[in-house]
Amino acid sequence: MKRLTILCAALTTVFTAVANASSDKYDKKVAQDIAKYRTFFANKFPNVKNFGEYKDGVYAIDAKAREQWIEIEDFPPYELSIDEGKELFEKPFANGKTYASCFKNGGINIRHNYPHFDTKTNQVMTLELAINNCRTSNGEKPLGYKKGKIAALSAYMASTSREQKFNVKVPNEAAYKAYLDGKKFFYSKRGQLNLACSDCHMAITGSKLRADIPGPAIGHATGFPVYRSKWGELGTLHRRYGGCNKNVRAKPFKAQSAEYRNLEYFQTLMSQDMDINGPSVRK
Amino acid sequence: MKVKVKAKEKDGVVKAKVLIKHAMETGRRKDKKGVIIPAHHVTEVKAEYKGATIFSAEFGAGVSKDPFVKFQFKGKAGDQVSVSATDNKGQTGKSEATIK
Amino acid sequence: MKISRRDLFVKLGKGAAYVAVLASLPKIAWAKWNAKAFASTDLKAAIEAKYGNMSISDSDKVILDAPEIAENGSVVPITVSSSLPNVSSMSIFVEKNPTPLVTSFAMGKNSINEVSIRIRMGTTSNVVLLVEADGKLHRAQQEVKVTIGGCGG
Numbered sequence: 001m002k003r004l005t006i007l008c009a010a011l012t013t014v015f016t017a018v019a020n021a022s023s024d025k026y027d028k029k030v031a032q033d034i035a036k037y038r039t040f041f042a043n044k045f046p047n048v049k050n051f052g053e054y055k056d057g058v059y060a061i062d063a064k065a066r067e068q069w070i071e072i073e074d075f076p077p078y079e080l081s082i083d084e085g086k087e088l089f090e091k092p093f094a095n096g097k098t099y100a101s102c103f104k105n106g107g108i109n110i111r112h113n114y115p116h117f118d119t120k121t122n123q124v125m126t127l128e129l130a131i132n133n134c135r136t137s138n139g140e141k142p143l144g145y146k147k148g149k150i151a152a153l154s155a156y157m158a159s160t161s162r163e164q165k166f167n168v169k170v171p172n173e174a175a176y177k178a179y180l181d182g183k184k185f186f187y188s189k190r191g192q193l194n195l196a197c198s199d200c201h202m203a204i205t206g207s208k209l210r211a212d213i214p215g216p217a218i219g220h221a222t223g224f225p226v227y228r229s230k231w232g233e234l235g236t237l238h239r240r241y242g243g244c245n246k247n248v249r250a251k252p253f254k255a256q257s258a259e260y261r262n263l264e265y266f267q268t269l270m271s272q273d274m275d276i277n278g279p280s281v282r283k
Numbered sequence: 284m285k286v287k288v289k290a291k292e293k294d295g296v297v298k299a300k301v302l303i304k305h306a307m308e309t310g311r312r313k314d315k316k317g318v319i320i321p322a323h324h325v326t327e328v329k330a331e332y333k334g335a336t337i338f339s340a341e342f343g344a345g346v347s348k349d350p351f352v353k354f355q356f357k358g359k360a361g362d363q364v365s366v367s368a369t370d371n372k373g374q375t376g377k378s379e380a381t382i383k
Numbered sequence: 384m385k386i387s388r389r390d391l392f393v394k395l396g397k398g399a400a401y402v403a404v405l406a407s408l409p410k411i412a413w414a415k416w417n418a419k420a421f422a423s424t425d426l427k428a429a430i431e432a433k434y435g436n437m438s439i440s441d442s443d444k445v446i447l448d449a450p451e452i453a454e455n456g457s458v459v460p461i462t463v464s465s466s467l468p469n470v471s472s473m474s475i476f477v478e479k480n481p482t483p484l485v486t487s488f489a490m491g492k493n494s495i496n497e498v499s500i501r502i503r504m505g506t507t508s509n510v511v512l513l514v515e516a517d518g519k520l521h522r523a524q525q526e527v528k529v530t531i532g533g534c535g536g
Contacts, residue, residue, distance in 0.1 A: 064450065064451070064452065064454075065454045067450070068450050068453070068454045068459075068460050069454070071460035071462075071499070072351075072458060072460055072501065074300065074353070075287075075289065075300040075301075075302050075351055075353070077302065077348070077349035077351070079287060079302060080285055080287060080302060080304045080349060083285075083287070200534075209534065210534070211530035211531065212530075212534050214534065229454070229455035229457050229458040230455060230457065232348040232349070232457060244534070247534055281458075283454050283455040296495055309481075309503075311481060326416040327415075327416055332493075335491070336491060337491055337493060337494065338488070338489070338490070338491060338494055338498075339488070339489045340486060340487065340488045340489070340498075340500075341415075341416050341417060341421070341486060341487045341489075342485075342486050343421040343482060343484055343485055343486060344421075344482065344503075345477060345480050345482065345483075345484070345485035345486070345502055345503050345504075346485060346486055346500065346501070346502055346503070347457060347458045347459075347501040347502055347503050348457065348458075350500075350501070351499075351500065351501045352498065352499070352500045353498065353499040353500070354488070354494070354495075354497075354498045354499075355494070355495035355497050355498075356491070356493050356494050356495055357493045357495065358493070371416075
């Protein structure tokens with residue numbers, strides 16, 4: 001009997017080790033991509049000493065714009081939306097429950113866990129999708145995904161995670177596929193202007209594209225939702241994805257579509273180990 | 284009208300920052316049907332300290348949406364500063380802060 | 384009769400209509416919003432409506448801190464300050480805005496004469512700061528470039 005127990009224990013150890021090794025396998029593959037990505041930007045902008053600085057987006061590479069940005073962030077317009085988001089977050093649904101019941105740690109200080117690959121439903125789970133899932137599972141109507149209340153809620157939740165770092169995992173093959181799908185999207189040309197995300201945010205970033213300097217793609221995910229001066233209000237990442245696609249005269253996908261969620265998954269993995277600094281002001 | 288105030292004192296100088304939630308419609312914008320959206324913007328902001336007006340501002344439509352203004356005065360931590368705002372439709376907002 | 388927005392504002396600036404605007408303002412004790420000055424569509428007229436015929440001279444004791452190139456014309460951070468004694472007001476004008484007078488600050492005896500604000504600029508323009516002290520206007524100005532045609536969406 002004792003030998004059987006030892007044998008079982010030994011086998012369990014072996015199986016666990018094998019399982020861990022293969023669950024690391026995709027993380028390791030993606031880690032290689034992340035390293036290459038960081039090297040690309042390090043070579044492009046030698047004055048940026050640490051990849052963590054890219055959390056500030058274009059303000060990491062444009063000193064004059066950074067001055068104006070720092071002034072605005074002194075008392076930024078999104079603070080009012082964070083307050084609004086907190087009120088919305090704490091208000092109970094018709095059934096008496098609150099958003100806190102749907103999230104780990106009551107929804108506080110968890111923003112950096114999104115997006116993640118949900119192995120149960122086999123899809124990328126973003127924060128906004130999780131917020132609406134919480135609503136519908138509690139009998140409430142879902143919110144629009146681009147602005148308004150969803151952005152305020154997302155802003156409040158992001159504000160409770162400031163300075164946490166992204167630590168996204170790629171747990172299985174399906175997750176890796178979603179990552180590759182997002183990666184392909186990022187590098188594919190689209191629209192009448194035939195531009196890929198990488199054209200503006202890797203090749204051209206740092207130089208002028210019409211009257212703007214596009215920001216570096218690394219760190220894109222950290223600052224959302226953003227109060228864009230152009231919008232005069234908060235907007236989510238998928239709102240910006242849609243806008244950018246329209247800019248190159250490509251038909252945008254729907255906010256929270258699989259395409260944009262996979263893209264967000266890819267972009268967040270490329271922003272691995274970077275600080276959450278959302279919500280933030282951007283131009 | 285939501286008004287948010289923060290104030291900090293250093294060496295006898297108080298720096299007060301104000302943020303107001305307001306669309307600041309200029310009266311020159313058109314809606315989707317091509318109809319002009321009427322002007323609707325903050326017109327005055329007034330700050331009071333120890334029962335007296337310490338600072339006031341007149342705003343036109345050229346002030347950015349969700350207006351921000353930062354001003355300074357001689358004062359000390361622990362005291363209160365209150366800020367009120369009004370717009371061209373008579374809507375008002377007010378808030379107070381303890382100087383840190 | 385169709386009237387263009389420009390004509391409408393010109394009319395407002397020219398006096399008659401602003402009285403109606405003034406009458407519709409709420410009757411708050413300290414309400415003194417200078418409707419005529421804020422409705423003026425011309426820099427000179429706006430200055431005159433606000434300050435009458437006060438003399439204006441350039442002064443290095445009056446500082447306008449504004450970016451050379453505004454990152455976004457809707458939100459341009461500006462700081463104005465003055466080391467002059469007896470400052471009673473500081474006003475900011477954007478020459479090429481449809482209505483140049485943007486804002487005016489009334490300073491008290493315990494005020495420190497430094498104020499920051501975020502303003503809108505429609506196009507590249509001269510930004511003018513006028514500081515009223517001892518019955519005279521002291522001026523600082525700077526061109527701020529505003530670019531249009533970036534990445535919208």
